[in-house]
Amino acid sequence: MTYYDEAELVYLFSGAAGKPGNGISRAYSFKPDNKDVIINRGSDLSATRIGKDGLLEKGREQLLVNTVFTGMTTDGKPTGYNNSVTTGTGTIGALAGDSTKIKCEVTNASGGRFYVNETVDTSNQILCSSVFVDEVTGTAPPVYQLVRGFFTGSGARVIIHAALKDGVVISEDDLVEAGHRYSFVALYTTASVHRFGLGTNQSFDAVGSVTISKPQVELGQAPTAYIENTSTSSTKAVDLQVDEPRFDYSKGEPRLMFEAKKQNLIIFSEFIQSVQAYNASLSFGRLSPQGALNAYRLTADATSNGHFFTSQVVSGLVSGRSYCASIFVKPIAGNSCTHVRFGMADSTATTNVVYSYFDLTGDGAVGSNDEGSNSGTFEFAGIEKLPSGWFRIHLVGNIAVTSLKTVLFLSTDGSNPVAFQDSTAAVDVYGVSIEQYVAADGTANGTKAVTSYIPTYGVAVTRDFDAPMTQNLPSSAQDKYSFFADVTQGEEAASNKAPRLQHSSGSIPANCGYFASGTGNKSFFFDSNAGSGVNRNMSLTKSTSVDNIKYLFVVDNDNLRTKLYVDGSLFADTNMPSGSDVRAMTSRADFDQVRLTASDNGETDFLKTVMTFPTELSHADGEILTGATSFKLYEDMATANNYTVHV
Numbered sequence: 267m268t269y270y271d272e273a274e275l276v277y278l279f280s281g282a283a284g285k286p287g288n289g290i291s292r293a294y295s296f297k298p299d300n301k302d303v304i305i306n307r308g309s310d311l312s313a314t315r316i317g318k319d320g321l322l323e324k325g326r327e328q329l330l331v332n333t334v335f336t337g338m339t340t341d342g343k344p345t346g347y348n349n350s351v352t353t354g355t356g357t358i359g360a361l362a363g364d365s366t367k368i369k370c371e372v373t374n375a376s377g378g379r380f381y382v383n384e385t386v387d388t389s390n391q392i393l394c395s396s397v398f399v400d401e402v403t404g405t406a407p408p409v410y411q412l413v414r415g416f417f418t419g420s421g422a423r424v425i426i427h428a429a430l431k432d433g434v435v436i437s438e439d440d441l442v443e444a445g446h447r448y449s450f451v452a453l454y455t456t457a458s459v460h461r462f463g464l465g466t467n468q469s470f471d472a473v474g475s476v477t478i479s480k481p482q483v484e485l486g487q488a489p490t491a492y493i494e495n496t497s498t499s500s501t502k503a504v505d506l507q508v509d510e511p512r513f514d515y516s517k518g519e520p521r522l523m524f525e526a527k528k529q530n531l532i533i534f535s536e537f538i539q540s541v542q543a544y545n546a547s548l549s550f551g552r553l554s555p556q557g558a559l560n561a562y563r564l565t566a567d568a569t570s571n572g573h574f575f576t577s578q579v580v581s582g583l584v585s586g587r588s589y590c591a592s593i594f595v596k597p598i599a600g601n602s603c604t605h606v607r608f609g610m611a612d613s614t615a616t617t618n619v620v621y622s623y624f625d626l627t628g629d630g631a632v633g634s635n636d637e638g639s640n641s642g643t644f645e646f647a648g649i650e651k652l653p654s655g656w657f658r659i660h661l662v663g664n665i666a667v668t669s670l671k672t673v674l675f676l677s678t679d680g681s682n683p684v685a686f687q688d689s690t691a692a693v694d695v696y697g698v699s700i701e702q703y704v705a706a707d708g709t710a711n712g713t714k715a716v717t718s719y720i721p722t723y724g725v726a727v728t729r730d731f732d733a734p735m736t737q738n739l740p741s742s743a744q745d746k747y748s749f750f751a752d753v754t755q756g757e758e759a760a761s762n763k764a765p766r767l768q769h770s771s772g773s774i775p776a777n778c779g780y781f782a783s784g785t786g787n788k789s790f791f792f793d794s795n796a797g798s799g800v801n802r803n804m805s806l807t808k809s810t811s812v813d814n815i816k817y818l819f820v821v822d823n824d825n826l827r828t829k830l831y832v833d834g835s836l837f838a839d840t841n842m843p844s845g846s847d848v849r850a851m852t853s854r855a856d857f858d859q860v861r862l863t864a865s866d867n868g869e870t871d872f873l874k875t876v877m878t879f880p881t882e883l884s885h886a887d888g889e890i891l892t893g894a895t896s897f898k899l900y901e902d903m904a905t906a907n908n909y910t911v912h913v
Contacts, residue, residue, distance in 0.1 A: 269877065269891070273297055275739060275860060277876040279513065279522035305511045305732055312729040313506055314719045315523060316516040320653025322555040322697075324721060325506040328493035329386045329393070329483040330460070334366040336498060338382075344368075346498040347384045348459065354378020358463060361477055367400055370464040371475035378470060381463025385418060386483050388457070391724040392426065392537055395460045396449035396489040397481045399442050404474030406441040407464055412476065413450045414466040415483075418457045426487060426537065427451045427550060433488050433559045435551045442476065449489045453537070453724065485723045487536060487550075488560035512732070514718075514872060516652055521754060521872035523718065524862065527731040530720035531580040531700045532672075537723070538562045538695060542576050545569040546676070554696045555594050555656045565692040566603075566676055572616075572683055573691065574675040577698045579613045581669045588645060590701045590716050591672045592660035594652075596694040597626040603691040605633070607675040607683050608659055610700070612641065612667040619670065620663030622647035623680040626693070630657050633680040641666050648716065656696070660716040672698055697721065736768075736861045739878060745823040746882040747857070750891050752874040754814040765876050767819075767857040790817065790830055790837075816892040820883050834893025836885065 270276060276297040307313055311325030337345035340359035341352045352358055355374035358381070361367040370380040386393065395415045409429040428438035430449040442448055452458075462481045464470045480492045495502040506512065512523040534541075539548055539562065546566050554561035566573035583589065591610045597603065609621020619642035623633030630649040637644040647661035676691045677683035697719050720729050751765045817837075820829040830838040860878055883891070 269879075269887070270297065272879055272881055272883075273877045274880050275737070275876075275878045277862075277873070279520065279873050279875065305509055307508045307730040307732055311503060311506070311508065312720050312727045313508075313512060313525075314721065315506060315512040315514050316652060318515055318520075319557075320515065321557040322652075322654075322719065323506055324556065325503060325508070326484060326490055326493065327501055327503040328495045329388065329485075329501050330384055330481055331495060331500065332498045333481050333493075333495045335360060335368050335382075336365075336496070338365065338368055343382060347382050350382050351379050351461075351463075353465075354380075354469065356380050356464075356475075358382070367477050367479040368463070369401075369475055369477045371403075372464060372470050372473055375471060375473050377465075379463075379465030379468075380470075381461045381466045383459050383461040383466075384481075384483075385457055385459050388454070388485070390453075390455055391485060392451065392453050392487055392534070393458060393460075393483055393723075394430075394449050394451045394486050394489050395462075395481075395483045396430075396447055397462045397478045398447045398492070399444050399476055400479055401477040402442060402444045402474070405472035406443065406474060407470055407476060408439045408441055409436065409448050409450070410438040410467045411465055411470055412442050412478070413448050413460075413462055415450055415452055415454065415458045415460045417454060418459055425452050426539065430489065430559075435559075447480075447489060451487050486560065486721075488556075488558040490558065508730075512718075516650065517754075517872075518653070519874065521874055523872055524732045525717050525729070527728065528701050528717045528720065529726060529728040530722050531583075531702065531726050532577055532698050533722055533725055534578060535698050535720070535722040536560060536696060538575070538577075538698065541578055544574050544576075545571050546573040546575065548575060552694045554694075555652060555654050556696075557654075561594075561596075561694050561696040563598075563692055563694050564674070564676065566689055568689040572675055574607075574616065574673055574683075575695075576611070576616065577672040577700075579669050579671045580700050581613070583665065583668050583670060583702075585666050585668055586664065587702070588662055588664045589670060590660055590662045590699075591670075592658060592697075592699045592701070592716050592719075593672060593674060594656050594658050594696040594719075595624070595626060595674070596656045596696075598692055598694065601690065601692055602678050602688045603676045603693050605677040605680040605683075606659070606693060607673075607677055609661060609673055610642070610663060610665070610670045611638075611673050613669045613671060616673050619665060619667065620644040620661060621673070622659075622661045623677065624649050624657070624659045625680055626657055630659075635661070637663065656694075658697075658716075658719070662716075670700055672700065736859050738859055739857070746880075747821050747823075748879040748881065748883040748887075749819045749821075749860075750817070750875065750877045750879075752814075752816045752876075754872040754874075765860065765862050765873065767878070768859050768861050769857060790819075790832070818883065818888050818892050820888060822882055829888065831888035831892045834889055836888060 311327060314322055314324050317323040331346040332344050335344040338360040340357055343350035354377050356372040356378045358370045361369050372378045395413055397413050427435050429436050432447055460483050462478055464476055482492055493502055493504050513520040514523050539550055546564055549563045551559045552561040552563050553559060564575055595606055604627050605623055605625055607621055607623050610619045618638030620637045622635040625631040625633055630651045632647045632649055635644050635647055642663040642665045645662040649657055649659045651657050675683040720727050749767050753765060816833055818831040828840060
């Protein structure tokens with residue numbers, strides 16, 4: 267008999283995101299088949315994850331309606347579009363034989379304008395407008411005549427990049443060619459009108475035509491894969507949806523993510539060109555962790571001084587609270603810059619709050635750290651190497667100021683970077699963040715945990731929590747049972763406990779599980795109510811530097827005894843605390859639920875496996891399930907024990 271056969275509930279989170287069901291994506295339950303995990307983060311698309319290919323994945327949204335040009339007639343606008351402009355001698359209309367494409371043609375060199383346009387109601391945001399060119403005849407137009415965006419009202423447009431060809435920066439005066447996708451990227455302060463066709467900016471004074479298809483407007487600085495939208499009234503969101511479980515592959519194996527509600531206070535997390543570079547330059551168009559050409563390269567100049575850049579300033583912070591700053595950094599092969607100094611400063615300085623050095627060689631390492639006089643207290647720093655070769659670095663400090671910006675210095679050896687001189691020193695950078703903890707009621711508190719990246723394009727963005735999930739156990743009450751979990755949990759408050767068994771009624775304090783209890787410690791607890799005011803409690807702490815942990819509770823309620831296996835060995839075999847006010851549980855009803863998350867906002871979990879058994883597993887079972895002695899790889903254990911692996 268296998269563990270799968272013996273178990274009453276099996277969650278094996280080792281595969282792709284779940285299946286759609288009534289508009290809600292799920293993570294499969296293997297046993298029973300009606301206990302799938304339902305996730306709902308509200309209405310935002312701000313969550314990210316590291317996908318199977320090692321790249322950063324985001325939710326995406328097509329902001330245009332009717333991208334297949336339904337209703338387009340000769341010189342008439344498609345359904346849902348503001349206008350179809352026809353001036354001069356020529357035509358615009360659906361392509362014969364393929365109505366998803368439109369042909370814009372000027373037949374007299376005296377000039378003309380032939381385009382469709384649609385308004386996108388997003389202001390103070392960076393938008394990328396793009397279109398595919400299927401055919402060009404006669405004189406080819408420049409890019410600015412093909413795709414362009416404008417304000418609907420007064421104001422000043424800030425052009426980030428005039429034009430892109432297949433995601434690569436070019437001049438907006440370059441002539442278009444068939445078989446390529448052209449984009450225009452800009453920051454708009456009001457709702458914007460996006461034009462596609464000939465003469466979008468001014469009259470096209472030559473004879474020629476373009477056939478175009480696949481128009482798209484989206485948040486960000488680079489075009490992503492085309493999203494077809496057949497709706498004539500609604501936008502279309504794809505990829506990482508608000509109701510989709512997030513499987514993270516940053517450690518190679520997939521883990522189901524449960525994260526608290528967090529906010530990135532940096533309003534332009536990726537528009538690094540908008541910040542200040544000192545004794546250095548920033549060049550756009552480098553390959554990012556997203557796999558798009560929307561990262562920047564920071565390159566030193568010949569000055570014998572510090573080479574660095576600063577992010578936008580975040581104001582209105584609370585003195586005496588902890589804030590976490592983070593950024594993605596990628597070293598360049600053969601380059602002298604092998605280290606960086608990253609930290610937080612106030613609005614007028616570059617080093618006066620907290621900072622750390624980070625080694626970008628090998629798997630990466632955190633170096634020395636420091637703090638400014640009376641400006642902040644350094645708490646800790648961390649570095650994570652992603653499968654793409656990028657590092658994500660972060661540090662946390664308790665601040666004594668009310669405004670912050672991030673600062674990143676180039677360095678060659680992890681020492682003072684102010685004086686080194688190398689005009690070839692460079693790193694690639696992407697995705698800046700300053701986070702605070704945001705509770706369910708909107709109040710802000712300090713946090714010591716870095717969470718998954720939250721992209722922003724002009725405003726501070728809040729990612730809602732992955733809704734806490736509880737599941738009723740499927741079997742009848744049992745006096746002997748076992749509970750197994752394979753989990754990675756960050757540094758969190760000791761009051762947060764998950765995954766765990768619990769009672770569905772809050773008036774009965776029944777809990778069985780694990781939580782992080784400080785640096786290097788993991789705590790395990792068993793407490794149950796046997797009647798009003800009658801409790802049994804057990805609390806054990808294991809010192810470990812490993813974030814990932816496998817544990818198994820084996821409970822013999824008949825004999826008031828509990829065993830705990832942790833990472834391949836028996837950690838505790840103990841009688842439950844006794845006394846005159848202690849009596850045995852009379853049924854397994856004291857534990858009738860499994861909970862995968864502790865609270866809305868108090869934790870970050872990465873789960874691989876959760877199983878419950880209505881039996882008392884053996885000593886050998888405890889060693890095998892929690893250990894790495896018999897099986898070096900998680901996949902080997904799953905195969906040997908007949909787990910159904912979700913792929």
